[in-house]
Amino acid sequence: MTHPFAPVAILALLLTALPAAAQVYSWKDKDGRIHYGDMPPAGVEATVIRGARPGAAARKAGETAPSADMPPAATPTSPSSLAEREQAFRERRAAAAEAEAKAAREAESRGETERFCTDAQHELAALRGGQRMVRFNVKGEREFLDDRARAEQAEALERKIADHCR
Template identity: 30%
Template sequence: MIREGLLALLLATAVMPTAAEELYRWVDENGQVHFGDRPPGSVKAEDVGEELTPINSADPTQAVTTAQRNQSVDLERQYQQRQKQQQQRQQAQRTEACRRAKRDLSILRGPVILVDEYGQQIRLSERERQQKASALEQQIRQLCG
């Protein structure tokens, strides 16, 4: 169904004037993917117009070629691959932040002497140490699950 929608959109853009450079992709509440030249007001849409290469055709009634079908499949595959890479980067960042928070918490649980950027010792009261530890525990719950 996604390929059919993208294919219909590619065919429609093949006969549109070149001024129609904006193309939006969004998923409705039922999980169906839509494309259009204007974003919907109720759902977040992604501008994918720059990702498409123009299809020029002298005959707008020309049948869809295999190359055009393959191009639409490739565009969707590229989009899915970019989404997956972005999710992997975000997960790696969360994992690293989780690791740092756990390390910092383990340091705070032992005897602590903090040093500022000038090399001066910063004394923490037991109450301040516990507050910092509580904040790190909350951060760990958010980042590490």
């Protein structure tokens, strides 16, 4: 018969063994300060101080790892310091905001074009339909369009529709 606390004891042993399996690296920064972490920055000479597997030697960060469980080395183009990562984040955010603003301007422009086209087509239909049309002269007086003015107005609208509407 097994002891009632046996599964708990086994679980406790497993949980205490898990942190020991992680690798810990040590490296010096450009100011000569020593840092410790689970993943050194790219291009920095780091030594494994804990968690090295048997036969695994301490090596420089960025070298290819023979085991599949090691993370891939950082590319030389990826930012390594916090300030560089933050700057890259700000640049991506600014580019996204600029793209969003450009898309909003294009959408507004398309909306204005659609409104113009709709209004111009309605006015052209009214001109062709024979409705009485009025325009205001320089003095602010109403003038009714005669047949010649109606035809000129229709031609001008047709040109504008052809140029701006598809």
